[in-house]
Amino acid sequence: MAILPESSFMASTTPPRHSPQRNFGSSSKFSLQAMLPRVWFALVIVLLAALALLAQRGIGVETNLLSLLPSFQKEPLLQKTVERFAEQVNPRLIFLVGHKNPEQARTAAKKMAVALRNSGHFASLEAEIQQNTLETWQQFYFPHRYRMLSPEIRQLLKQPDAVAATLHRLQEKLHSPLSAFFSRMLPQDPLLFFSSFLQTLPKPPGQVFLEEGMLTVQDHGKTYLLINGVLQHNPFNIGRQAAVQEALAEIIEQATLSTSDLEVLHSGVFRFAAKAAEEAQREVLTIGTGSMLGILFLIIVTFRGIRQVLVVVLPLAIGLLTAVTVCSLFFVKLHLFTLVFGASLIGVSVDYAFHYLAKHRLSAGQWNSWEGLWSIFPALTMGVVTSILGYAGFWLTPFPALQQIALFSAVGLLGAYGTVVCWFPLLMKAPPSVASPPVALVAVKWFLQLWDAIQEHRATPVVLIMLGIGCLATFNSIQFNDDIRALEQRSPTLQSEAHRIRELTGGLEVSRFIVVRGKSVEEVLQRQEQATRRLQSLARNDPQFDFQSLAPLLPSQKTLAENQTLLRDALLAQPERLKQGLSNMGFAPEVVELFVRELLNSEPHGFSVKDWLASPISKPFRHLWLGKIEQKQVSLILLGSRHDAQQITVALAGIPGVAYLNQVERISSLFRQYREALTKLVALSYLLVLGLLIWKYRLRKAVKIIGSPVLATLLTFALFSITGQPVNLLHIVSSFLILGIGVDYTIFFTAGHHAASATGLAVLLSAITTLLSFGLLFLSQTPALEAVGLTVALGIGFALLLSPLALTKR
Numbered sequence: 001m002a003i004l005p006e007s008s009f010m011a012s013t014t015p016p017r018h019s020p021q022r023n024f025g026s027s028s029k030f031s032l033q034a035m036l037p038r039v040w041f042a043l044v045i046v047l048l049a050a051l052a053l054l055a056q057r058g059i060g061v062e063t064n065l066l067s068l069l070p071s072f073q074k075e076p077l078l079q080k081t082v083e084r085f086a087e088q089v090n091p092r093l094i095f096l097v098g099h100k101n102p103e104q105a106r107t108a109a110k111k112m113a114v115a116l117r118n119s120g121h122f123a124s125l126e127a128e129i130q131q132n133t134l135e136t137w138q139q140f141y142f143p144h145r146y147r148m149l150s151p152e153i154r155q156l157l158k159q160p161d162a163v164a165a166t167l168h169r170l171q172e173k174l175h176s177p178l179s180a181f182f183s184r185m186l187p188q189d190p191l192l193f194f195s196s197f198l199q200t201l202p203k204p205p206g207q208v209f210l211e212e213g214m215l216t217v218q219d220h221g222k223t224y225l226l227i228n229g230v231l232q233h234n235p236f237n238i239g240r241q242a243a244v245q246e247a248l249a250e251i252i253e254q255a256t257l258s259t260s261d262l263e264v265l266h267s268g269v270f271r272f273a274a275k276a277a278e279e280a281q282r283e284v285l286t287i288g289t290g291s292m293l294g295i296l297f298l299i300i301v302t303f304r305g306i307r308q309v310l311v312v313v314l315p316l317a318i319g320l321l322t323a324v325t326v327c328s329l330f331f332v333k334l335h336l337f338t339l340v341f342g343a344s345l346i347g348v349s350v351d352y353a354f355h356y357l358a359k360h361r362l363s364a365g366q367w368n369s370w371e372g373l374w375s376i377f378p379a380l381t382m383g384v385v386t387s388i389l390g391y392a393g394f395w396l397t398p399f400p401a402l403q404q405i406a407l408f409s410a411v412g413l414l415g416a417y418g419t420v421v422c423w424f425p426l427l428m429k430a431p432p433s434v435a436s437p438p439v440a441l442v443a444v445k446w447f448l449q450l451w452d453a454i455q456e457h458r459a460t461p462v463v464l465i466m467l468g469i470g471c472l473a474t475f476n477s478i479q480f481n482d483d484i485r486a487l488e489q490r491s492p493t494l495q496s497e498a499h500r501i502r503e504l505t506g507g508l509e510v511s512r513f514i515v516v517r518g519k520s521v522e523e524v525l526q527r528q529e530q531a532t533r534r535l536q537s538l539a540r541n542d543p544q545f546d547f548q549s550l551a552p553l554l555p556s557q558k559t560l561a562e563n564q565t566l567l568r569d570a571l572l573a574q575p576e577r578l579k580q581g582l583s584n585m586g587f588a589p590e591v592v593e594l595f596v597r598e599l600l601n602s603e604p605h606g607f608s609v610k611d612w613l614a615s616p617i618s619k620p621f622r623h624l625w626l627g628k629i630e631q632k633q634v635s636l637i638l639l640g641s642r643h644d645a646q647q648i649t650v651a652l653a654g655i656p657g658v659a660y661l662n663q664v665e666r667i668s669s670l671f672r673q674y675r676e677a678l679t680k681l682v683a684l685s686y687l688l689v690l691g692l693l694i695w696k697y698r699l700r701k702a703v704k705i706i707g708s709p710v711l712a713t714l715l716t717f718a719l720f721s722i723t724g725q726p727v728n729l730l731h732i733v734s735s736f737l738i739l740g741i742g743v744d745y746t747i748f749f750t751a752g753h754h755a756a757s758a759t760g761l762a763v764l765l766s767a768i769t770t771l772l773s774f775g776l777l778f779l780s781q782t783p784a785l786e787a788v789g790l791t792v793a794l795g796i797g798f799a800l801l802l803s804p805l806a807l808t809k810r
Contacts (some may be wrong), residue, residue: 033370037407040422051325060333062237077630088623091231098224108259109225115251121244125229128213140615144606144729147560162279162570167581190595200552208327209508217504234272238277245274267498275491279781280336287776294772295350298765302438303361311427312353315416319349322415323408335401338408349416351766352380356424358762367431379751383744384417390740392731413758420454444760474721481726482671511664514637517657524633525556531658534651546640550624560606561630675729682735704806705750709742712798730784734791742799746806767800
């Protein structure tokens with residue numbers, strides 16, 4: 001779109017040249033210039049009303065870092081499996097209370113557990129194993145003792161003379177040091193099969209053991225007591241994080257003050273989420289405040305007026321109002337990542353105001369506010385279109401948060417653009433009150449003269465082309481890092497504490513586990529048993545290998561039936577011999593008769609998963625049964641941190657519906673795929689923008705316009721290659737911003753070549769505010785934002801230096 005001459009665009013609405021301001025009569029009250037301010041005012045009122053309604057509903061703020069991760073549309077079952085598992089694991093908090101004196105550690109842990117329970121922030125908290133826990137287990141499983149057989153008993157019953165082997169084992173148990181314990185079970189379980197089953201039940205992971213009713217760890221002369229808690233509310237609920245943190249800090253402080261030399265460690269998703277939220281809130285304030293102060297300083301120094309300061313605040317405020325309102329309509333929650341990035345949007349949305357104010361500041365003679373707008377309108381419009389195209393690149397990523405940023409930024413820019421176009425001519429009717437040119441204009445003129453001199457040389461195009469080729473030559477040595485962990489925002493203190501807890505407890509992994517799927521509950525249980533047997537084989541060869549499976553707790557109906565058949569075939573084939581053997585050991589005749597009768601009459605059915613989940617015994621293991629997902633039944637097998645992924649994958653080969661899942665590798669692989677795809681898309685986007693520019697400006701001028709952002713992008717990534725800066729998906733995505741913002745500068749120079757000084761001043765101010773915003777973003781503690789900030793700051797810096805390429809000779 002070329003700059004429309006007054007004769008064609010405004011011939012019907014432009015009054016005589018002597019009139020300083022267009023004079024619209026009643027007949028033209030519905031003209032464009034009369035309508036625009038009113039329409040925009042009505043839209044702003046609608047936005048304010050919508051925001052007020054949304055505020056009543058509550059505008060949610062998301063702090064869950066996992067929501068930044070891509071969704072796996074091609075694997076919805078795995079995606080939902082991961083999500084459901086995360087829902088169960090995320091609210092958990094683990095505490096270790098340690099002291100050199102075991103009794104003091106125990107007393108402090110009990111007191112701390114009471115304080116945590118009374119805080120009201122925990123849905124459940126477990127420090128002591130209740131005395132009736134064993135009784136509960138016995139009540140649930142004991143009726144099924146002849147169907148739930150341990151591997152030891154199954155092996156025993158498969159021997160040629162199973163009766164003799166069984167009686168020999170019983171004789172050994174009755175003469176062992178634990179005979180007093182076993183004697184209580186003998187009347188109802190003469191062969192002590194149930195005690196063997198109890199020994200196969202899952203034990204605490206790693207180095208944790210049960211002592212005096214509490215889970216205990218010992219390390220270097222210290223005794224640590226374990227407290228497991230589940231938070232009452234979502235750990236990512238930003239409205240409750242501060243209260244929970246304060247309560248935890250107070251409880252821990254009281255515990256350490258009450259008991260000298262007491263060590264309290266605690267970790268969980270909540271701590272990392274709260275830290276990330278706190279950091280993000282700080283960054284929103286820092287980046288937003290820094291950008292605003294920088295903009296205010298530039299306005300005051302350049303335009304020397306408080307009025308200009310107030311005018312510039314309008315597009316910023318309405319841009320953010322538009323962005324927050326529209327995003328809240330399309331998204332249930334706004335991510336803090338979006339708000340931090342939105343703070344950097346301030347430096348971009350002010351560009352349109354700067355171009356208008358620069359035109360106003362440097363106007364000579366009579367000033368016409370609407371003519372001032374129309375003279376830059378084509379460039380403003382093309383600029384906002386290309387900027388939105390730049391942000392649209394974020395929408396093409398698999399990251400929900402980046403897609404939200406794309407909408408937030410695009411809508412925010414439209415809000416700022418609409419404010420400048422519709423209201424600035426009314427707000428800036430008066431001519432500039434300062435006659436002297438701004439100081440920055442001296443630097444702008446010198447810079448433009450330098451580029452005039454550079455473009456005089458015939459070698460300039462060749463040098464620039466060779467520079468671009470040289471940059472491309474460095475791309476072979478770019479180091480790519482697609483590891484998702486590189487984008488984690490982790491506090492060294494929290495990481496150290498979490499590592500210490502894992503070191504002490506040998507906890508199970510939550511990012512690497514085995515998924516078991518099946519069409520029915522029975523199919524899942526059978527596949528789970530197959531996988532467990534293979535893992536048990538690995539565990540026998542590697543004492544450090546640890547895992548947690550539901551197979552011992554939830555046997556399949558097939559296994560229960562096989563166990564009962566095996567038991568009957570092995571022992572009741574010679575019932576008299578079995579009875580005689582028991583009688584010889586001193587069992588009363590009625591006990592022997594009852595035992596044989598129960599073997600004969602017991603029904604071959606067990607209990608359902610529903611029964612098990614309803615029982616309190618399932619509480620420590622419920623997170624392993626995910627139930628129905630996408631018409632499939634799903635369960636998990638958790639693994640210890642010390643395991644060989646390749647070995648496990650080989651061991652599980654051939655079992656349908658069973659897969660080893662490494663979330664880190666899975667997401668990192670997706671990162672790599674999207675990075676490679678988006679790299680091609682960046683190149684395609686530049687070609688599409690070039691096509692748009694050719695349609696508007698013809699080939700020669702279009703190449704000049706796009707040459708600056710292209711070379712800026714090449715220089716940025718060449719610098720990454722030379723300095724060894726690892727490049728990931730977000731660096732590639734940021735290339736869209738270099739294109740979208742960088743091409744603005746060259747478009748403004750092309751459209752405003754007849755007023756290069758005013759254009760140069762506006763471009764300089766715009767670039768400074770953008771560099772300030774993204775430079776502050778580079779200081780973010782969130783690696784994802786840091787990557788975007790670094791790439792855009794470098795790219796826009798180069799784009800600014802190269803922007804006069806688009807100028808024709810003056």
